[in-house]
Amino acid sequence: MKILVCMKQVPHQDARLDIDGDGTWIKEDGIKFEINSYDTFALEEALRIKDAGEAEVVVVSIGPDRVTQALRTALGMGADRAVHVNDDAVAGSDALAIAKLLAAVAKEESPDLVLMGLMSDDGNATAVAPMVAELMGIPSATGVMKAEAEGDGYRCERELEGGALEVVDLPTPCLIAVQSGLNQVRYASLKGIMAAKKKPIDTKGAGDLGLADQVGTAAAKAQIEKIYQPAKGEGAEIIEGSTDEVVSQLVGKIKELGLL
C-alpha cells in the first residue's frame, strides 16, 4: 500500500499580509510559513493508515527552498520520504498547472491512495484535488470528514451544508480531499525529527516531469491581475480608549439592548 500526500506550504495564518510590488501577491520576505492546515489533516489520515498496517507514506510539495522545512516537518511526523518540486519557473502557476505537476509526480509514484486538503488557506480555491484526480484518471471525493477502508476501496463521508453528510464509495486507486477537523493532528516527536534528517527528499523541476512549457505565469489560464484590501463597508464603530472606558461603553450598549 502506498499513499501520496500532497501538501502546500502557505503563509502562517497570523502572518502580516502586505501586498507585493506587482500587486499580484503578498510580500513573502520575512513572514512565517506553515503547512496548509487542511493538508495537515490529510497527512495525519495517511499516518493513521500507516500506523494501522503496512503503508508507505510519500509527501509531495511544490515551491521554493522554504518548502524543505514543511517536508522535514512531515517526515518528522512519520512520512517515509518526500518529493520536492522546486523550480523558479513554477512561480505564478495557476491551480491547473500545479495539478499537472502533482499528477505527474503521482504517475511516477502510482499510489493506491492520494490524500490532500480540500483547499489552501491562502488561495482558498478548492481546485487542485479534483484536478489531480481527473488528470490521473481516478475517482475522487472532496470535503471528506471520515474515510474507512471498505471492500476494494474507501467509504467516504463528505460534508454537505448544515452538517449533513453524503456517503460515497470509491474504488482504489482514488483521491480523497479531506475537510479540516476529521482527525486530531499529531506533533512531530523529538525522535521523529531526528529520524527525519536521514529520510530522503527527492528534488525535481518542471522539466523532469515533462511540463516545462505548461507552468508559470505565461502558461496560466487563470491569472491574478491584482490583489487588494476588500472594499470597506461602513464597518464597525470602533470603541477607543482604556479597558475601563471600552468596558463601560460595552456595558452601556448591552443595557440599551435590554440584555442586562
Place this chain on the structure above:
Amino acid sequence: MGTILIVAELKDGSVREASYELAAFANKIGGDVKSLVIGSGVAGEAESFAKKGGGTVYVADDASLANYNVDGYSAAIRAAIDASGADTVLISNTPTGWDVAPRIAAALDAAFVSDVFNFEDGAYIRRVFNGKLDARVKVAGDKAVVTVQPGALPAFEGSTDGSTETLAVDTSGARAKFVETKVAEAKGVDLTKADVIISGGRGVGDPEKFTEVIQPLAEALGGAMGASRPVVDAGWLPHEYQVGSSGQVVTPKLYVACGISGAIQHLVGMKGSNFIIAINKDPDAPIFEVAQLGVVADLFEVVPALTAALAEAKG
C-alpha cells in the same frame, strides 16, 4: 459574445436559489445563456428553469443521476458543454460544485476560477487569504469553468423564452458510488435559540481559556458559548458549538465574537445576528466588517473586565 452554460443544482427536487443567482451572474457577464439540469424525473423543474433565467435547458434525466455522483455529473456536464458549445461554464460553489467543477476544468484544459462573488470590467472577483484580501482574476484561453459563491448576487427575477432539450448521458463508466445521505444529527447545544452568544476563535488560544474567559461572560449574560471552525477542528470544543456554514446558523439578539478573524464560512453563520460586537487584536480582521461595534484589543484584557463589570452592574 460567447455562450454561457449554467449548471443548475437541485435540492429536495427543486432548482436551488443559487442556480437562479447563476442566471443573474450569467447576465452580468453577458452572452447566450444555456443551462443544464441533472437528476431523475426533473423534466418539470427544467421546464420552469427554462422560463426563469435558464434559457435553453439541457435535461440529463436518468435514474443513475438521482443522487449526486462525481463521475455521472461530470459526464453530464461535459455532454452539455459539447451540445451547447459553451465557452464559460458557471457552477455554484457548493459541496457539489467544488467536487465536480475542477474535474471539468482539468478535462477541458480550461481556466478555472472558484468561489467568485462578482464580475467587473472583464475580471472575476474572489476572496483570498480566508477573507482578508480580494483578487481580480482574468481568464486566458477560450474556455473557463467558474464557480460562484451562493448568495453573492440576487437571484434572477425576470422571465426567459426557453425550452428544454433531452441530453443523452452515458453514466456506465462511473466509479464513485453514492451510498446514502445522512442528515445532520440533533445538536446537544442548540445555539439557534440563544438570545446571547459569546463565541471564541483561534485567538482564544487553548481549551482552558474557553472555560476561564469565554464561558464566564456567556454566563454573566445568561447566554450560550459558541466557537469558530478552527476551534472545533483543533478539538478544543465539540462540533455542536460551531457557528458557521458547516455548523449552526444563528441569529441571537447579541453576538460577541472574541478572537475570531471572520472567515467567510463563519460570517455566513452569524451575520444575521441582531447586534454584533467584535473583539480582536487585528484591526484588519474581516469580522469588523459585519460587526456594529468593534474593540481592537487583547480579548484577555477586555473580556474578563467586561464580565466583572456586568456582574457589578447587576449588583
